[in-house]
Amino acid sequence: MPPEEIILWGHFHSILIYGGPDGELGASLRYLSQRYSMPYPELKGLLTDIGTEELGHLEMIGAIVHQLTRDLSDDQIRTAGFDAYFVDHTAGVYPTAASGFPWSAASMQVKGDLIADLTEDLAAEQKARVTYDNILRLSDDPDVNDAIKFLRAREIVHFQRFGEGLRLAKDRMNEKNIYYLNPSFDR
Numbered sequence: 001m002p003p004e005e006i007i008l009w010g011h012f013h014s015i016l017i018y019g020g021p022d023g024e025l026g027a028s029l030r031y032l033s034q035r036y037s038m039p040y041p042e043l044k045g046l047l048t049d050i051g052t053e054e055l056g057h058l059e060m061i062g063a064i065v066h067q068l069t070r071d072l073s074d075d076q077i078r079t080a081g082f083d084a085y086f087v088d089h090t091a092g093v094y095p096t097a098a099s100g101f102p103w104s105a106a107s108m109q110v111k112g113d114l115i116a117d118l119t120e121d122l123a124a125e126q127k128a129r130v131t132y133d134n135i136l137r138l139s140d141d142p143d144v145n146d147a148i149k150f151l152r153a154r155e156i157v158h159f160q161r162f163g164e165g166l167r168l169a170k171d172r173m174n175e176k177n178i179y180y181l182n183p184s185f186d187r
């Protein structure tokens, strides 16, 4: 991979998944925060399990960003669009979106309602998968692509598991005929 492409990678693609609105940091904090108000132990466990795994993915993406950007020359930084990031963060790994916007809790939600939260989680997994798809369209680095394909596959599994969780939630609510209430809060 030519140096310019390495820089583009670090700047426009990997960082997006590290701290972007559909990235691993948002995913882990979303699930590990939503878990508390889940009314059923299976759903608490599901969110804890996937949220913890997403923290591991955050570490993987951080390592990729670091490896792609740590040895840049001044000229490479200047000519490949890494200059603004470099001024603020040198070659440190800071959680931002590809646009440069710092990661924000405003990019996620904890609604305290299991149907609302699990539906958001399904969308989050699908958006993460699309983001990884887009990275694979732009990257031809085999080492990076192997890691991205692994992470993409995990997002598909998470989407399926959240789908199962949503079905479990609806079945439990139907059993007690409380579908019109929020069982996380209404007693």
Ligand SMILES: [Fe+2]
Pocket (backbone or CB within 6 Å): 027, 054, 125, 128, 154, 155, 158
């Ligand atoms: Fe995921």
